[in-house]
Amino acid sequence: MGRQRHHNGLLSYHPRTNALGLHHLQNKKRLMAQQLSFSYDNPQQKVLSLCIPTYNRAECLREQFKRLMTIQPADLDRMEIIISDNCSTDNTSQVVNEYKEKLDFVYLRNDENIGADRNFLQCFRKATAKYVWLLGDDDYIQTRHLNTLIDHLEKEDYGLVQLSLNCNSKNTFRIYDDQDEFLNKLNVRITYMSSNIDRTEYVRDISLEKYFDTHLVQVPAHLHAALRGKENLIVNLPFYDSGTQTQNNGGYNLFEVFVKNLVKIYDEFEDNGISVNSLILLKNKISDFVFPYFFNHVILKKPCNFKLDNAWEIMKEELGIARIIWSAIKFIFSYKMISHWVKKITKPVYKILAFIISNFFALIWPDKAARLWKKIRTRIISNRFRYQIGHVGKNCNVEGVDFLNGGKNISIGDNFSALKGLRLECVNTPDHTPNLTIGNDVTLNARVHIGVANKIIIGNHVLIGSNVLITDHSHGKNSEEELMSPPRSRTIYSKGPVIIGENVWIGENVCILPGVTIGKGSVIGAGAVVTKDIPPFSIAGGNPARIIK
Structure with a gap:
């Protein structure tokens, strides 16, 4: 003790x-x-x-x-x-x-x-x-x-x-x-x-x-x-x-704390070193900070955990109407707000146009229209995907992305192809900065999920079937102490990087777990769960995966 x-x-x-x-x-x-x-x-x-x-x-x-x-x-x-x-x-x-x-x-x-x-x-x-x-x-x-x-x-x-x-x-x-x-x-x-x-x-x-x-x-x-x-x-x-634990934050009057109390503190420090010019700028920052809350929760009445009593009176008295108006103008014409409204407006317009164009051409040239529409849609999705990734080579074709996180930590080579349902996740941990590297001429079929907390490398000319999971991490180390806590609250732990060599073929419904190296030229049979290294030019299958040939 x-x-x-x-x-x-x-x-x-x-x-x-x-x-x-x-x-x-x-x-x-x-x-x-x-x-x-x-x-x-x-x-x-x-x-x-x-x-x-x-x-x-x-x-x-x-x-x-x-x-x-x-x-x-x-x-x-x-x-x-x-x-x-x-x-x-x-x-x-x-x-x-x-x-x-x-x-x-x-x-x-x-x-x-x-x-x-x-x-x-x-x-x-x-x-x-x-x-x-x-x-x-x-x-x-x-x-x-x-x-x-x-x-x-x-x-x-x-x-x-x-x-x-x-x-x-x-x-x-x-x-x-x-x-x-x-x-x-x-x-x-x-x-x-x-x-x-x-x-x-x-x-x-x-x-x-x-x-x-x-x-x-x-x-x-x-x-x-x-x-x-x-x-x-x-x-x-x-x-x-x-x-x-942001859902537990709040309970106090947001405008009383971040406007009235904060302005009062700044004013008291005017005689202790804060210049008048800085005081004006700091109050401008307060106004810019609280106005989105005022707009969303007072005007639009969206729910929140904060008290909002006398919000307008506090802002008007402590910040002044001119300052609030200027913050409102900056907020309304901010990149975030413009992007939000552009997406909101263009989404239904895009759906209507897509419906009209696809049905119009389908009446005239059914097969050609379907192929043309698929090509246009894939090009739009691929271009958007390209701008979300750290590096992408030439000729990238992605039909659909279900989830993408940490794109700046992903590097993809030339001639990359992925069908619908692609899920790429790079998760920051206390021990590692995630890194996903995909080589040239890699093809992913539908609903491939790659989760990275440490490092995953996929070599050139790799073909991956549908419903495949590749991950280098897990939730915790499965100690008795950690198993007593909810999985979501456990520390992300990486047993080691996953390396997939060149010319590897991975069948459907395969699961590749952390710390695994698959040698070049190997074939992983459908439904396999790979827990150990696979030598080059091998055929493996089963749960857990074993060398068949």
Whole structure:
């Protein structure tokens, strides 16, 4: 059993220790000594305090622990992990006990529910590393770039570090020495708790009590850090899966929080470093952010989880009518809205024209009309498919796509052909960036499903029958612990890449599982389930697939 310490109404676990201690005074003195010796120039100080405030989300916390277990030991040595439990009434404590011997972390449990804002503030207070990162319990951490981040933060001094949601930028680290430019770049993203990492010494002891119950207690902390730092940073790499429990978000008045409260916070910081020009731009960003909600949920009355009381009055008073009108114009004529309405208008027109043209020509030249219409339709679908894929060679013919995800991670060679029902999925995981490579002269029959979390390579001149599944991953590792959780919440795990050599023929209803290599010139019989490597120039069949010849 881990050593337990009681202090300030909290219970903290320190794993990998065996003694049980309940000496309040000794531990209180030890805690005070730690606080007094806190130094930001201490060479033994850790780089990052990862703090996870939680309340009644045991299954989310279990998934978060699974992700934390994938952090490299060298990075764990430079981090401290703090779980701040706001007196959960579910089985959160049980989940913590499952992992306390597997991972070094501090577990703080409040004696009573102190509210979300106070729980956030507690994380700032307890952090002792150079930087502090508050991560939502349902924003599951991605660890593959964590080493790069910690290495950079260890060497550099920033006030605020923003983890960008746009990870397509070529500049991994974008440094800002102009605070106004940095804040304008962040705009409302400064309200995203999991997207911001603060310099601990700038936020650890500041007074945030007056911001309790605003739902934005983290914002003045982030502003304080950004304005005190000589430089700030935006990192264009993925570090977490955002908001897996969005259906549980809401319950507060959206316009009161993101308009009234946020504007008030910005106004208070005008005397502390935010220029008048930046203040105007930040309010413009607020208006641009909330207007789509106003349009969809107040005007069109679409359902949502937020309260919308006095939305117009709050917007008019805090932002002004001129600013709202300008946001409305930008929203209505935005690329997203124009695309939406063009699709909505052209879809029925396309169906009507298709019906008229096909029936007209069918009366005159039945066979020719059918072939011509199929050719036109295939060309339209193929062109659309080409623009959704990272690289496609010459002469691509796709008759129908049921589902496509992660197209930028797919590379296809010349003379690619696929019938209806094609399903290509590239799934990002904490350990891998997916990669699907398809060679030249590859033909896929109807309803082929290829799922990639790691790597799948299909060689040249491969013929694949209908209803074939090729996958390099599964949901979890099938341990007893993971089997107790729902399949959808288990971590995507890849046993290894799938490689299919040249001139391979795969029959109908074949299933090819992770970690398999099929040698060139091989034939896989209909209905086979391939679980092991198939040598070159072999004929295999059965469940599981065996070498027949």
